[in-house]
Amino acid sequence: MASKLLSLLAALPICINAAPNLLPRQDSGNTATVDLSVGARRGAPQNLASGVLYGIPDDPTQIPDNFYSDMGYNYARIGGAQLAEGGWSEGIDAYYARFNNTRDNYIQARKFGAKVIVLPHDIWGTDHANDSTVWPGDNGDWTNYDQYLDQLLGDLKANDMLDGLVYDTWNEPDGGYFWKRSQAQYLDLWSRTYQRIRQDSDLSGVWISGPSYAGTPNTGNDWWTNWAARIVADNTIPDQYTWHDEPGDVAVDIPQWQSIQSQYSLPNKEININEYATFDQQISAGAAWWISRLERYNLRGLRGNWLSGWQLRDFLASLLTKTDTNDYTGTGYAGNGEYNVYKYYYNNMTGERATTTSTGDGVMDVYATVGTDKARVLTGVLNQQGTWFITLNNLSALGLSTSGVLNIQTWGFDDAGHFGAVAGPSDRGVYGHQYDGDTVTFPVYQTSQDENTAWGFEFAVGG
Numbered sequence: 001m002a003s004k005l006l007s008l009l010a011a012l013p014i015c016i017n018a019a020p021n022l023l024p025r026q027d028s029g030n031t032a033t034v035d036l037s038v039g040a041r042r043g044a045p046q047n048l049a050s051g052v053l054y055g056i057p058d059d060p061t062q063i064p065d066n067f068y069s070d071m072g073y074n075y076a077r078i079g080g081a082q083l084a085e086g087g088w089s090e091g092i093d094a095y096y097a098r099f100n101n102t103r104d105n106y107i108q109a110r111k112f113g114a115k116v117i118v119l120p121h122d123i124w125g126t127d128h129a130n131d132s133t134v135w136p137g138d139n140g141d142w143t144n145y146d147q148y149l150d151q152l153l154g155d156l157k158a159n160d161m162l163d164g165l166v167y168d169t170w171n172e173p174d175g176g177y178f179w180k181r182s183q184a185q186y187l188d189l190w191s192r193t194y195q196r197i198r199q200d201s202d203l204s205g206v207w208i209s210g211p212s213y214a215g216t217p218n219t220g221n222d223w224w225t226n227w228a229a230r231i232v233a234d235n236t237i238p239d240q241y242t243w244h245d246e247p248g249d250v251a252v253d254i255p256q257w258q259s260i261q262s263q264y265s266l267p268n269k270e271i272n273i274n275e276y277a278t279f280d281q282q283i284s285a286g287a288a289w290w291i292s293r294l295e296r297y298n299l300r301g302l303r304g305n306w307l308s309g310w311q312l313r314d315f316l317a318s319l320l321t322k323t324d325t326n327d328y329t330g331t332g333y334a335g336n337g338e339y340n341v342y343k344y345y346y347n348n349m350t351g352e353r354a355t356t357t358s359t360g361d362g363v364m365d366v367y368a369t370v371g372t373d374k375a376r377v378l379t380g381v382l383n384q385q386g387t388w389f390i391t392l393n394n395l396s397a398l399g400l401s402t403s404g405v406l407n408i409q410t411w412g413f414d415d416a417g418h419f420g421a422v423a424g425p426s427d428r429g430v431y432g433h434q435y436d437g438d439t440v441t442f443p444v445y446q447t448s449q450d451e452n453t454a455w456g457f458e459f460a461v462g463g
């Protein structure tokens with residue numbers, strides 16, 4: 001029913017002038033654009049957003065491999081979080097419970113060529129620690145932490161875990177949960193860890209990442225500015241800059257980050273938003289919105305993970321469900337609505353990336369590719385209902401006429417909740433849009449029936 005209604009609504013765009021009362025005024029605030037010209041292409045897709053925080057079961061073969069390969073899984077971030085055994089802070093056996101879990105996850109992730117971020121704060125056991133337990137560098141004594149680094153780095157080497165490895169110095173030291181000591185003690189940990197890793201030639205291929213702050217970059221946040229000053233002073237600049245957007249918006253973060261960067265003369269490095277999206281944004285529409293924004297700024301990203309206990313280490317961060325979601329060992333996995341968005345992003349959006357702009361209000365965003373057969377536009381409206389528009393410019397660059405009728409196929413990436421299986425996108429039909437001036441504009445209806453649906457728009461390129 002919902003899809004019937006939508007295809008009726010989809011027939012409206014041709015009537016934009018005839019039925020002005022049914023459509024809001026179209027302007028830059030509610031319109032996203034795609035420039036299809038050859039000069040504005042942005043290289044082959046690398047699926048920058050297809051990383052996942054945790055989400056691999058303790059028995060790493062439990063989720064069948066095709067669920068990883070079908071979505072272009074390419075970045076892991078692991079450390080045995082929320083295991084009953086509390087890590088290094090509870091002794092060597094608890095340490096090995098978490099290290100072994102990390103090793104088993106690493107082996108699984110590497111099967112798909114994923115880079116793997118290890119989380120030393122997890123292997124330390126910060127989720128079992130509190131103000132009264134021991135933390136690295138307490139009272140100026142780093143002996144225990146140095147032993148920890150020797151143990152962990154030694155085990156990473158001994159277990160052949162250096163390929164594709166990223167060492168994420170300490171998770172969210174600014175967030176209050178995973179670091180219970182001062183900013184100054186954290187900055188000392190940063191320099192000490194960096195220098196320890198870089199003085200070991202066996203580890204020269206291992207990337208160091210950070211600061212993985214919970215707070216987004218801001219020139220008024222002294223966790224950011226003091227860190228920037230310190231890494232310049234000590235020459236401990238990481239290989240990858242990282243932070244979290246939960247919530248957050250990279251369109252806001254990037255200018256702020258660039259101010260910090262220029263103020264402290266920090267070199268360009270890859271940026272990884274190694275936790276993105278809140279739980280309510282983890283819907284099909286939210287996935288498309290995040291993919292669009294990460295791709296625009298060429299940022300790597302890993303989905304945040306809002307499940308708890310063993311479920312945190314299963315379900316690929318709320319992309320999968322299974323017949324019995326309370327069964328730790330259960331089989332019978334299926335993808336949810338969001339999973340289909342990642343599948344389409346990886347398998348179907350081939351060719352070259354086009355230049356896009358978000359709607360001015362930031363609510364809807366688009367990611368577009370030009371393939372040899374079709375051009376494809378993935379679209380997500382973030383947690384709102386209403387009508388937005390997409391303008392496709394420079395159609396003639398695809399060998400199409402500068403005026404005529406453009407037949408656009410719509411796919412609906414339906415969403416049935418975090419644990420709701422969805423077999424695949426629904427076919428919402430083909431509609432012919434009349435256009436001239438080498439440009440076409442069409443509306444996107446985010447109705448209550450399609451509250452969380454993402455959209456795929458496809459049309460054939462000319463010969």
Ligand SMILES: *[C@@H]1O[C@H](CO)[C@@H](O)[C@H](O)[C@H]1NC(C)=O
Binds near residue numbers: 034035037040394
């Ligand atoms: C169309 O393509 C030309 C050439 O690349 C470019 O300069 C222009 O900005 C594009 N137009 C739009 C509206 O994107």
Ligand SMILES: *[C@@H]1O[C@H](CO)[C@@H](O)[C@H](O)[C@H]1NC(C)=O
Binds near residue numbers: 097
């Ligand atoms: C960790 O793995 C090693 C090697 O497989 C094994 O000998 C050890 O018992 C494991 N330790 C724990 C705590 O699981």
Ligand SMILES: *[C@@H]1O[C@H](CO)[C@@H](O)[C@H](O)[C@H]1NC(C)=O
Binds near residue numbers: 128131
């Ligand atoms: C802190 O953690 C330790 C070790 O788990 C525990 O014994 C202690 O009761 C905790 N203290 C507080 C104040 O929660």
Ligand SMILES: *[C@@H]1O[C@H](CO)[C@@H](O)[C@H](O)[C@H]1NC(C)=O
Binds near residue numbers: 344347348411425
């Ligand atoms: C995406 O590509 C797959 C594999 O080529 C194909 O089976 C599927 O029909 C395509 N999906 C859509 C929505 O075009």
